[in-house]
Amino acid sequence: MRSTTSISRPLHRCCSGGLRWRALHKLTKGFLVFFTRRSILKAVLAALPAHCAARDLGQLASPAQGTVPVDGARAFLADQVRLLPGSPFYVRQELHRNGVLASYDPDKLLYPYRALAKLPQKEGVESGYDGWDNGFLRGHMAGHYLSAAARMAVATDSRLFRDRVNYLVGELAACQRSxxxxxxxAAFSTAAFDQxxxxPGADAGGIGAPYYTIQKIMSGLLDAHAYVGNKQALVVVTRMADYFxxxxxxxxxxxxxxxxxxxxxxxxxxxxxxMSDVLTELFKxxxxxxxxxxxxxxxxxxxxxxxxxxxxxxxxxxxxTHIAQAVGLANYANAHGNPEALKASENFWRLVVHRHSFANGGNSFNEWFDQPGTEAGPSIDDRKVxxxxxxxxxxxxxxxxxxxRLFERNRRAELADYYERALYNHVLASVAPDSGAVTYFTPLxxxxxxYLNGSFCxxxxxxxxxxxxxxxxxxxxDASLWVNLYIPSELSWREAGMLLRQQGxxxxxxxxxxxxxxxxxxxxTLNLRIPAWxxxxxxxxxxxxxQGVDAKPASYLSFRRQWKAGDVIELTLPAGxxxxxxxxxxxxxxxFHGPVLLAGELGKDNMPASDVGDKDAFLKVAAAPVPDIVSASGNPADWLAPLPGDPSAFRIxxxxxxxxxxxRPLFDLHHQRYSVYWRLRKDT
Incomplete structure (x- = not known):
């Protein structure tokens, strides 16, 4: 056992040239007999001089004495939840399972990796995918594909995607060895990191944001391990983490x-x-x-x-760039318990949701945050509205x-309300219901x-x-279950021996x-979310x-009992x-109608013959004029009439x-012009 003094000296010497990974590795190995690995980290941090700890281990203050990782709730993942027919989520997932996701060729995804590793390409494969995957984010799609296919394999019990995940992992491991x-x-040389x-003299060869792409690869490998159980993926990603x-x-x-x-x-x-997120996951x-x-x-x-x-x-x-950083910060905070990280990640969410988001839960103008409060006025994108x-x-x-991540530590209905808003009205709305094609921006x-024709982020x-x-x-x-979203699905809670089916x-x-x-x-205990709407x-x-209940909006109703097979809970959530x-x-x-943002149909005037293209292909095509709504009433029920035969659509x-x-719902309105924002003028 090394004394505290002997620990601090080699680490202190490293401060002038950076904390040496090998030194930290040797130190932690020396303590394994006496401490848990979490205790090792605390001991090492405590032994560091304050300026060294802050500088070399990430600029966060050392954790307050006695802080512990968050003992929070966990989301049920795709391996325990199956979507059922009866919702737009099921339809679009099936479109990707049978179409978009299935159409990717694993050997084309592997092309730039094999090229760098000087391994032979598969017969007939002469190039990878065009666009960003062959440009400044070379190789990022393989990581995304692993994450998507690993989940799809277990979410839909697909042998096709399970086999593809295992194949991709094996071939990436071969590239790593070569x-x-x-x-x-990676699919690009180490010169990108040298630059x-x-x-001096380093040339990245057109590669930009190299750690961004590395994170996608590492996340995909971790997902291959977590969902499909591929042990080789964990070996490959651990070696990557050690290298970096x-x-x-x-x-x-x-x-x-x-x-x-x-x-x-x-x-x-x-x-x-x-990157903080993927490394924290590896630590967990x-x-x-x-x-x-x-x-x-x-x-x-x-x-x-x-x-x-x-x-x-x-x-x-x-x-x-910074939302992804906040994701990593939140996961790190939950795993580590650092008070500053806990507060910062919570505050980031609050600021984005309440000061920087649109009605559909999305955010940004031309990829940038604007000044707080900007929504429908002149924007950072050339003052355009x-x-x-x-x-x-x-x-x-x-x-x-x-x-x-935030819900893990604090089960607030406000978090689930935002999740629902953004999932229905942006993420779901970004997928075409006829083809499964996806979008970069969502105009409003x-x-x-x-609809994208390339390999964009x-x-x-x-x-x-x-x-x-x-x-x-x-x-x-523990023995508590939160139902946050009302989407037809089947939950297999293996640890509790419970199978729950949701319909409607x-x-x-x-x-x-x-x-x-x-x-x-x-x-x-069954906790049912009562939405704010x-x-x-x-x-x-x-x-x-x-049941006699006092259900307040933006809260939960809780029912604890020994449930029996055949029990049925019926919940009505009146939408207005x-x-x-x-x-x-x-x-x-x-x-809005309940959780759903409504968009007005504005026709196809001056639209191109095809709405598929580069993300910026049609940005200069003039918008259609959006007519004002003129009414003395601020209650939309006074000037919206239900559309016969369609309970989700209305006519002004x-x-x-x-x-x-x-x-009609924004997620149902595609291949034409539309608006979700309207100027409401009083009828004078």
Whole structure:
């Protein structure tokens, strides 16, 4: 056993040239006999001089004495939740299972990896995928595909995707072995990192944001391990983490700060994705403190400190760069218990949701955060009002991840309300219901969607999104179950011996029906979310017996009992029409029916023959004029008439220029112009 003094000296010497990964590894090995690995990390941090700990292990203050990881709830993942027919989520997931996701060729995804590793390509495969996957984000789609296919394999019990995941992992492992660079794996050379680190003469060869792409690969490998049980994937990703841990340990504080300072450029070439998240996940699997220490390097003081104080400095930042950082920060905070990280990740969510989001739960103008409160007024995108560049899909993909992490530590209905809003009205709405094609931006005022024809970042998150629909519906902790989303599905809670089936499409006015197909041996508390949007009193019946409940919007109703097979809970959630005003222009409103954002059909005038193309292909096509709604009433029920035969659609009436326009769920309106924001003028 080494004394505290002998520990601090070698680490202190390393401060002048960066904390040495090997030194930390030797130290932690020396303590394994006496401490848990989590205790090792605390001991090492305690032994470091304050300036060394702050500088070399990620700029966060050392954890307060006695803090512990969050003992929170966990989401049921795709391997325990199956979507059932009867919702738009099932339809779009099936489109991807049978079409979009199935259409990818694993050998084309592997092409740039094999090329770098000097391994032979498969016969007939002469190139990879065009676009960003063959450009500055070379190889990122393989990571996205692994994450999507691993979930789809278990979510739909698909042998095809299970086999593809295992094949991709095996071939990536072969590339890693052939490269023979101490665990390095990518589709581009290490020169990209040499250039990022500022080494003289280094040429990245057109690669940008290399850590961003590395994170996608590592996340995909971790998902292959978590969902499909591929053990080789864990070996490959651990070797990658070791390589980058050593590489970062060789840098000094100034180099690291320069590399990971992402607030000086609206499109930062050093974007590093959710590296803190993937390294924290690796720590949670293997409990190796080196991985948590490495994760901490990506939680930067300039970002975390102001957020912990509740300051909003998000204006002009590249949105998804920093949402991904917040995802990593939240996961790190939950695993580590650091008070500053806990506060900062919570405050980031609050600021984005309440000051920087649109009615559909999305955010950003042309990928950037605007000044706090900007929504329907002149924007950071050349002062345009609600331009066609609103709402990058990747942003909301990551906001859902962040929201789930926060719900783990604090089961607030507000978090689930936002998750539902963003899932229904942005993520679901980004997928075409006829083809499964995905979008980069979601316009909100007179424009139309462009469906992507390349390998953009949102192409990658887009194929992941449909496989993630199963996740976020249910959470659990001990003997408590939270039902957060009302989507037809079947939950297999193996630990509790419970099988629960949910039916009813709330977007079409159905009641929710929860049936206990199989009951466990112990009592379970069932927590049913009462959404903020309920318009009338909620009713609950258990086995056809009315329950006396006082169900407040944005809360949970809890029922604890020894459930039996055959028990049925029926929940009615009355939806009403309502308006939500834009934060900055009170006359601009969005129309909701329950959880669903309604969009008005504005036709196809001046649209191209095809709405498929590059993400920016049609940004210069003029928007259609959006007529005002003219009415003395602020109650949309006074000027919306139900459309016969469709409980989710309405026609505007007695409202001036907008008369006759049909409004329907944004997620159902595709291949034409539309608007979700309207100017409401009083009838004078």
């Amino acid at each position: 490269l023979n660079l101490d665990g390095y794996l 990022l680190e500022g080494k 841990g050593k590489r970062l340990a060789a840098l000094d504080a100034a180099q690291i700060d320069r590399m990971f300072r992402t607030d000086g450029n609206r499109n930062p070439p050093n974007e590093f994705g959710a 699997i293997g409990k190796d403190p080196r991985h948590l220490a490495a994760a901490r390097l990506f939680n930067r003081a300039w970002f975390v400190g102001p957020l912990a104080e509740g300051e909003d400095r998000l204006g002009s930042l590249h949105a998804n 609600l331009p066609p560049t609103t709402g990058e899909t990747c942003n909301t993909h990551n906001m859902l991840k962040l929201t789930a 005022h007179g424009d139309f969607r462009t 949102c192409s990658g998150s887009g194929i992941e999104n449909t496989a993630r629909y199963n996740e976020g519906i249910y959470f659990h902790k 499409d709330i977007t079409r006015g159905d009641a929710v029906r929860l049936s206990v197909v199989k009951a466990g041996a112990s009592a379970v 309920v318009a009338k009193p909620v009713t609950v019946r258990i086995n056809d017996k009315p 029409l309502r308006l939500e005003q834009a934060r900055d222009v009170s006359s601009m409103v969005a129309i 009436k007695d409202a001036g220029p907008a008369n006759g326009i049909v409004v």
